[in-house]
Amino acid sequence: MSHGSPTGMPGMMDDQQMNSLKGMTGTAFDKMFLTMMIEHHEGAISMANTEKRRGSYAPAKELADSIVTSQTAEIAQMRKMLGTGSPSPTAS
Template identity: 60%
Template sequence: MRNTRTLTRRAVLVAASVTAALALAACGNDSGNSGSGHAGGHSSASSSASADATAGAPNAQDVSFAQGMIPHHQQALEMAELAADRASSAEVKDLASRIEKAQDPEIKTMSGWLTSWGEDVPTSSDSTAESMPGMDHSDGSAMPGMMDGSDMDELEKASGTDFDTMFLTMMIEHHEGAVDMATTEKTKGKYGPATSLADDIITAQTAEISEMNKLLGKS
């Protein structure tokens, strides 16, 4: 009789141990899944926060860069559009086309930034130096590389090889101004996408300056 009770008690203890072990295992799995899910959510949130921190809040220089570079690009587009039916060189026409394809999307990007920041977005009517007195810089000068109204009128009246020479000469000066502006943004800007765009502008337009100098017969 005693042996029977002992066996029964052992069987109950074993069953209880198995049940407890299973419960602990299940709890561990749930905890693991929950922890994994929480870790994943935390990681995602951290990534998002990290991206925001990397972008940085825009400062006055970022706003100035976008508000200055938009009309600067718009004037470059006006110049490039003239090349389609005035340039005689296929190389000049190709360069003008590439300038349009590169700078038009950049205008849209910078306009989007300014809108999201609650800042004024320059219009195409602002694309001459005369319409933007003291627009940018700490020394009070006009934006570097911008053509005035008479420069644009002269370019518009030119054609053939005269246009090619005038376009390349003016666009080199225009690009050099954009590189100066972008360099200032890289140094003083805080908004990551803006400083990244500035770096792209420096790289692309420096290469185009070299290309245009070669087309003018300069090394």
């Protein structure tokens, strides 16, 4: 689940995606920004879930729980702003 990232980190945008965003304004910019941020947050959730499953350091696992909770809520808010309103499939 690299989401187009050359680093292989989930949710990281590549240069082409960022350059596309730079060229937009108004509603088109807003929609692309929100769409990219949802993808970025989904990547964070994926990485946090990996920490929860594989990690052993309690403070990191607690942080991962917090990330899943906060990022899932932010995804719901952004999807509402976009009019899609469906929950994140990676929030489990």
